[in-house]
Amino acid sequence: MKESKEYYDAIQKMWDEFADINIQSEMYQTDEFLKGKTSLNTIELDELGGYVKGKSLLHLQCHFGLDTLSWVREGAKVTGVDISGRAVKLARELAKRTKIEATFVESNIYDLPENFEGKFDIVFTSYGVLCWLNDLKRWGEIIAHFLKPGGIFYIAEFHRFIWVFDWDNKEDFVVNNNYFHDPKPISYTTEGSYAGSGNKNEKFEGHEWAHSLSDVINSIINAGLEIQFLNEYPVSPFPRFPFLKKSKDGYWRYDHPKIQLPLVFTLMAKKED
Numbered sequence: 001m002k003e004s005k006e007y008y009d010a011i012q013k014m015w016d017e018f019a020d021i022n023i024q025s026e027m028y029q030t031d032e033f034l035k036g037k038t039s040l041n042t043i044e045l046d047e048l049g050g051y052v053k054g055k056s057l058l059h060l061q062c063h064f065g066l067d068t069l070s071w072v073r074e075g076a077k078v079t080g081v082d083i084s085g086r087a088v089k090l091a092r093e094l095a096k097r098t099k100i101e102a103t104f105v106e107s108n109i110y111d112l113p114e115n116f117e118g119k120f121d122i123v124f125t126s127y128g129v130l131c132w133l134n135d136l137k138r139w140g141e142i143i144a145h146f147l148k149p150g151g152i153f154y155i156a157e158f159h160r161f162i163w164v165f166d167w168d169n170k171e172d173f174v175v176n177n178n179y180f181h182d183p184k185p186i187s188y189t190t191e192g193s194y195a196g197s198g199n200k201n202e203k204f205e206g207h208e209w210a211h212s213l214s215d216v217i218n219s220i221i222n223a224g225l226e227i228q229f230l231n232e233y234p235v236s237p238f239p240r241f242p243f244l245k246k247s248k249d250g251y252w253r254y255d256h257p258k259i260q261l262p263l264v265f266t267l268m269a270k271k272e273d
């Protein structure tokens with residue numbers, strides 16, 4: 001098995017490319033953000049929005065900063081962290097362009113305790129983050145490390161259950177992945193991101209790890225945090241599968257009269273006072 005450094009070098013390279021594609025993509029709607037629209041969804045706004053005003057917030061795996069800067073618009077004092085130097089550069093440019101104050105740090109979150117000092121009221125992370133992490137136990141410890149006593153951790157993420165389905169099947173849910181964690185990632189090559197096509201001459205290595213919902217919950221419990229709630233939603237803010245249908249509220253749903261599956265979960269946990 002490759003050392004995790006080799007995996008993360010490849011992951012960083014891939015996300016440097018994806019950052020350039022995604023910032024211009026229809027999916028991310030950067031133009032709408034520049035006009036003042038939030039990139040946050042009603043799910044996280046309803047569940048976390050009431051806590052953020054005047055609070056310090058650490059955004060893990062912040063990508064090119066849309067959600068990070070949107071939390072500033074909601075009243076938080078925000079620091080975003082991402083492994084991709086290109087994403088962090090684009091995030092800083094967006095902050096400058098919109099005159100929104102935020103700090104962005106380029107780091108693998110596993111190296112963050114050595115690279116960065118600070119304690120936060122809130123640690124936030126969302127949508128498409130866990131699959132890039134090889135060690136959720138350590139992830140939980142890092143979250144606890146950066147929280148102040150009484151601080152809140154919040155995640156909104158694609159449900160771990162949908163990991164089992166074939167991403168590319170255009171017709172329906174077809175099981176083709178293991179639900180449970182395997183230390184060896186699923187490795188592949190790609191030319192473009194989920195949000196658009198890239199430079200067709202260059203291929204990138206991707207590596208993703210499966211984690212069950214119990215892995216997520218136990219890593220938070222093992223880190224000493226107290227879970228406040230776990231919610232599951234039959235909707236997704238992104239077209240995670242090609243056959244999902246977009247509803248008027250902007251969420252993507254499985255269009256079936258009887259069967260609904262959990263597409264997203266959220267979890268809030270608190271560090272002891």
Ligand SMILES: C[S@@+](CC[C@H](N)C(=O)[O-])C[C@H]1O[C@@H](n2cnc3c(N)ncnc32)[C@H](O)[C@@H]1O
Nearest residue numbers: 015061063067082083084108109126127128132
């Ligand atoms: C799907 S994006 C997250 C998008 C997020 N919902 C947003 O737009 O704010 C995943 C991000 O995780 C970052 N990433 C992956 N592995 C990481 C790691 N070990 N440490 C820090 N960032 C990482 C990638 O560079 C990428 O920007």
